Amino acid sequence: MSHSAAVPAVQQQQQLKRGQEVASAHANANAVQQGGTEQDGQQSSKRIKLDTDMGNAQQQQQQLGESSANVHTDAKASTSDSVDGPVADADGDDDGRGRDLRPNRNVGQNVSFDRGGGESRAVGEDGERGARLPKRKVAIYFGYCGIGYSGLQINPGVKTIEGDIFDAFCKVGAVSKENAVNPVKVGLQRAARTDRGVHAAGNLLTLKLILEAPNLPQGGVVGAVNDLLPEYVRIWGLTRVQNSFNARTSCDSRMYEYLLPTYVFLPPKPGSSMHDLLKHWHDKGVEHGKDVSLLGQLLQHPFWRSQGTEKSYAEDVVHKKKWRMDGEHVERVREAFQKYAGSHNFHNYTVGKSFRDRSAHRVMKHLEISDPKEIDGTEWLSIKFHGQSFMLHQIRKMIGLLVLVGRTGAPASLIPETYGPARIHVPKAPGLGLLLEEPLFGGYNLKVAKVQPGAEERSPVTYKDFAERMQAFKQTFIYDRIIKTEEETSEFAKWLNYLDVFQGPDFDYLNPRGNIPQSAILKVGEQRRAAGGQPKGAFRPEAVNTGTSAAQEGAQIEIDSEDEDAQALRGKMDEFDG
Numbered sequence: 001m002s003h004s005a006a007v008p009a010v011q012q013q014q015q016l017k018r019g020q021e022v023a024s025a026h027a028n029a030n031a032v033q034q035g036g037t038e039q040d041g042q043q044s045s046k047r048i049k050l051d052t053d054m055g056n057a058q059q060q061q062q063q064l065g066e067s068s069a070n071v072h073t074d075a076k077a078s079t080s081d082s083v084d085g086p087v088a089d090a091d092g093d094d095d096g097r098g099r100d101l102r103p104n105r106n107v108g109q110n111v112s113f114d115r116g117g118g119e120s121r122a123v124g125e126d127g128e129r130g131a132r133l134p135k136r137k138v139a140i141y142f143g144y145c146g147i148g149y150s151g152l153q154i155n156p157g158v159k160t161i162e163g164d165i166f167d168a169f170c171k172v173g174a175v176s177k178e179n180a181v182n183p184v185k186v187g188l189q190r191a192a193r194t195d196r197g198v199h200a201a202g203n204l205l206t207l208k209l210i211l212e213a214p215n216l217p218q219g220g221v222v223g224a225v226n227d228l229l230p231e232y233v234r235i236w237g238l239t240r241v242q243n244s245f246n247a248r249t250s251c252d253s254r255m256y257e258y259l260l261p262t263y264v265f266l267p268p269k270p271g272s273s274m275h276d277l278l279k280h281w282h283d284k285g286v287e288h289g290k291d292v293s294l295l296g297q298l299l300q301h302p303f304w305r306s307q308g309t310e311k312s313y314a315e316d317v318v319h320k321k322k323w324r325m326d327g328e329h330v331e332r333v334r335e336a337f338q339k340y341a342g343s344h345n346f347h348n349y350t351v352g353k354s355f356r357d358r359s360a361h362r363v364m365k366h367l368e369i370s371d372p373k374e375i376d377g378t379e380w381l382s383i384k385f386h387g388q389s390f391m392l393h394q395i396r397k398m399i400g401l402l403v404l405v406g407r408t409g410a411p412a413s414l415i416p417e418t419y420g421p422a423r424i425h426v427p428k429a430p431g432l433g434l435l436l437e438e439p440l441f442g443g444y445n446l447k448v449a450k451v452q453p454g455a456e457e458r459s460p461v462t463y464k465d466f467a468e469r470m471q472a473f474k475q476t477f478i479y480d481r482i483i484k485t486e487e488e489t490s491e492f493a494k495w496l497n498y499l500d501v502f503q504g505p506d507f508d509y510l511n512p513r514g515n516i517p518q519s520a521i522l523k524v525g526e527q528r529r530a531a532g533g534q535p536k537g538a539f540r541p542e543a544v545n546t547g548t549s550a551a552q553e554g555a556q557i558e559i560d561s562e563d564e565d566a567q568a569l570r571g572k573m574d575e576f577d578g
Contacts, residue, residue, distance in 0.1 A: 133176070133210045133212065133213065134210070134211075134212070135186070135208040135209060135210055136208065136209060136211050136240055137187070137206065137207070137208050137240070137241055137242075137243055137245070138206065138207070138208075138209055138211070138238045138239060138240055138241060139204055139205070139206050139238060139239050139240075139241045139245070139247070139461050140165075140204065140205040140206070140207070140235060140238050141202060141204060141235070141236035141237050141238065141239075141463060141466060142165065142200075142202075142203055142204075142205065142233070142234060142235045142236060143200050143201045143202055143203065143233075143234050143236065143470060143473055143474070144161045144199060144200055144203070144232060144233040144234070145199050145232040145233075145477045145478050145481050146161070146194065146196070146197045146198045146199045146200075146431070147197060147199075147232075147432075147481055147485060149161050149196065149197070150196050151193070151194060151195050151196045151198075152190060152192075152193055152194045152195075152198075152200075152203070153190065153193050154166060154183060154188075161233060162183075162188070162190070162205070164229060164230070164233060165205070165225070165229065165233065165235070166183050166188065167228075168224075168225040168228040168229055169207075169209065169221075169225060171228060172213060172216060172221060172224040172225055172228070173210060173213030173214060173215065173216065174209040174210050174211070174213050174221050174224075174225070175207075175209065175210065176210065183207070186207045186208045186209070187206065187207055187208055188205065188206070188207045189205065189206045189207070189246060189247040189248060190203065190204065190205050190206075190247055190248065191203055191204035191205075191247045191248055191251045191254070191439035192204075192248075192251070192254055192390075192436055192439055194434075194436055195392070195393070195431055195434075196431060197430075197431035197432055198431045198434045198435065198436070199434070199435035199436070199478045199482075200435060200436035200437075201435060201436070201437050201438065201470045201471075201473065201474040201478065202236070202436065202437060202438035202439070202463045202466070202470055203436055203438075203439065204247050204251075204439055204461070205247060206241060206245060206246070206247040209221065209238075221238065222235050222237060222238060231477070232477040232481070234469075234473055236463070236466040236469060236470065237465065237466060239458075239459045239461065240458055240459070241444075241458060241461065242444075242447075242448065242458055245444060245461075250441055250443070250444045250461075251389075251439045251440065251441055252388070252440050252441060252442045252443050253365060253386060253387060253388050253389070253439075253440045253442075254386075254387060254388075254389065254390065254436065254438075254439045254440065255384070255385070255386045255436075255437040255438055255439075255440065256384070256385040256386075256387075256390070256395055256434065256435065256436055256437060257382060257383065257384050257385070257434075257435050257437050258382075258383040258385070258395060258399050258429075258433045258434050258435075259380055259381070259382060259383075259433040259435075259479065259482050259483075260380065260381045260383060260399065260403075260429075260433055260492070261321070261378050261379065261380055261381075261486060261492055262323070262324070262325040262372050262379040262380065262381055263320040263321055263323050263378070263379070263492075263493075264403050264407065264492050264496055265325060265329060265333065265403065265406045265407045266301070266303055266320060266323060266407060267298040267299070267301045267303075267304070267407050267408065267409075268407070268408070268500045269304060269309060269316065269500060270299075270304055270309050271309055272500040272501055273500060273501055273502055273503050274408070274499065274500040274501075274502075274507070275299070275500070277507060277508070277510065278295060278298065278299060278408055278409070278510070279299060281295065281510070281511045281512055282295045282296060282299060282512075285512050290512060290513075291512075292512050294409045294512075295408075295409040295512055297409075298407075298408070298409050303319075303320075303323055307319050313493075313497060316493075317490050317493045320493065321377060321378045322377070323379075324372070324374075324379055325372050325379060325381075329406070330369070330371070330372065330381075332406065332412075333369065333402065333405075333406040334369050335412050336402060336405045336406065336412035336415060337367055337369055337383070337402055338367060339412050339413075339415035339416055340364050340367055340398055340415065341364050341366075341367050342363070342364060343361060343362070343363045343364075344361070344362065344364075344416075344419045345360050345361050345419045345420075346360055346361070346362050346391065346394055346398075346419070347360035347423070348397070348418045348419075348423065348424055348426050349391065349393070349394045349397040349398055349401075349418075349426060350391035350392050350393055350394050350397070351392060351393060352392075353391070354423075355420075355421040355423070359391075360391070362387060362388065362389060362390065362391065362394065363387060363388040363389075364385065364386070364387045364388075365386045365387060365388065366384070366386040367383075367384065367385060367386070368383075368384040369381055369382070369383050369384075370382040370383075370384075375479075375483055376483055376487065378483070378486070378487070380483075383399065383402075384437075385398075393428045395434055396428035396429045396430075396431060396434060397426045397427070397428045397429075399428075399429040399433075400426055400427040400428050400429045401414075401415065401418065401426050401427075403429065403496075404427075404499075404507070404510055405510075408510045409512065410509070410510045410511065410512070410514060411512065411513075411514035412514075413514040414509060414510075414514040414515075414516075417509075417514065417515060417516050418516075420516075422516045422520075422521045423521060423522045424506075424509060424516060424520055424521060424522060425506045425507075425520075425522065427495075427499060429492075429495065430491045430492060430495055432482055432485060432486065432491050432492075433482060433492075435474070435478055438463050438470075441460070441461040441462070444460075444461060445460035445461060445462065448460060505519040505520055506520060507520065508520040
């Protein structure tokens with residue numbers, strides 16, 4: 001046979017061989033997918049004889065392609081099926097519809113994504129998949145002291161309460177390894193997103209947990225998680241909830257408390273910028289024949305007459321903590337506080353919202369100020385807020401203006417003026433004194449009380465079973481730590497000192513008429529300070545004997561405040577509280 005005649009025959013043999021290899025690869029792949037036995041593989045190899053190395057290489061390549069396709073399919077199923085409704089990732093890792101947009105860092109690792117159906121596969125150390133472990137949507141009751149934390153919500157790179165709690169759930173096996181990379185995969189939500197340094201006796205998380213994880217101790221998930229958490233972060237319990245339950249939107253209202261030392265209501269120190277402002281309004285009132293008797297009393301306050309003005313900032317703080325607020329003064333503050341009750345436009349009490357923003361309208365249901373109580377040599381007030389919902393910094397700014405009104409003689413009628421279109425600067429009080437008492441879920445509880453035929457019964461979401469433990473925790477790990485921190489750092493005194501030595505027209509609204517003059521109104525586009533931050537006026541420590549360190553620490557309060565606001569403005573504003 002000639003060479004030219006042999007070429008087609010060789011090509012035919014090569015094509016036949018390639019066809020046999022492809023057919024064998026498909027047959028083997030089908031056998032793997034269908035759970036084929038070793039006998040099936042042997043029969044297939046008897047039917048078609050091929051080069052072993054070439055066949056194995058093509059089979060591995062095909063299986064790798066199928067595995068990659070399965071990973072993408074499973075990832076989609078995990079994101080859509082493991083979350084009830086849209087879940088927004090506050091760190092920007094999803095598209096606003098609950099779909100994870102972060103790169104898959106698990107490619108090449110032996111991981112298993114949840115395929116939906118409320119179940120998760122256990123993955124052993126040897127890489128073998130175990131039995132599916134059922135996940136259940138639950139509400140987690142918990143409390144915490146916020147000192148030392150950068151807020152509640154998980155935020156990469158900083159210490160947060162949610163971060164510690166989620167890590168603990170992962171370590172005890174209540175969250176599978178594949179879902180541990182992103183809390184959105186288990187539908188993590190919170191009832192109230194508290195800020196840096198803010199506390200909670202009761203808050204609520206919802207997520208899907210493996211409640212019957214292997215090797216759990218007798219105390220179950222709650223006991224195992226509490227063993228891993230610091231003593232100032234506690235899980236009170238958990239309860240199964242309906243799949244439609246949303247920790248934030250199912251919450252009807254929230255109850256907050258703010259602890260405030262009464263010395264913050266002392267009038268400004270003579271010689272300070274704030275004192276000079278009050279003297280200006282007093283002299284102007286006298287000139288026009290107005291009644292400025294209250295302002296005159298504050299300018300000649302007996303505390304400063306006895307204390308004098310030559311003592312250092314540190315000496316002033318010691319004597320301030322010994323001062324006691326009289327009943328008339330308390331009633332004047334209570335009267336002003338009630339001006340917050342009802343439905344109002346609180347655009348001046350948050351950041352990033354204008355007067356025309358409908359979301360700035362909030363409802364205050366009940367407001368209350370306790371009688372003064374002396375604790376460890378300092379007198380304190382407990383101020384209670386029960387509101388439908390709160391915006392970022394709202395409570396701290398409400399306290400801030402209440403303190404300014406209570407210590408300067410400005411009338412209570414000033415507060416309703418702040419609900420109008422004029423944009424003013426309202427300083428926010430320290431986060432140290434703020435704590436969330438509990439969120440309330442009245443509407444949801446009415447819903448689950450009316451069990452439909454055939455529907456699974458669910459318990460109401462309420463804290464009544466944990467009330468005694470929560471009160472003990474609040475006393476030991478919140479109240480006592482607030483009081484100890486104030487005793488050691490005098491945070492409220494530093495805040496007041498910074499405001500008192502500030503120069504500028506920001507506080508011109510603290511006048512006897514209770515109106516907002518043009519000089520105090522922030523124009524559109526005007527930036528006297530970072531959004532919502534403390535005032536940027538020049539310090540005048542030489543005008544009042546404050547000490548350099550006090551002024552520097554006041555400046556640090558400004559920097560921290562503005563960093564906090566800038567971070568908040570980059571996030572989801574409607575998720576912040578207090």
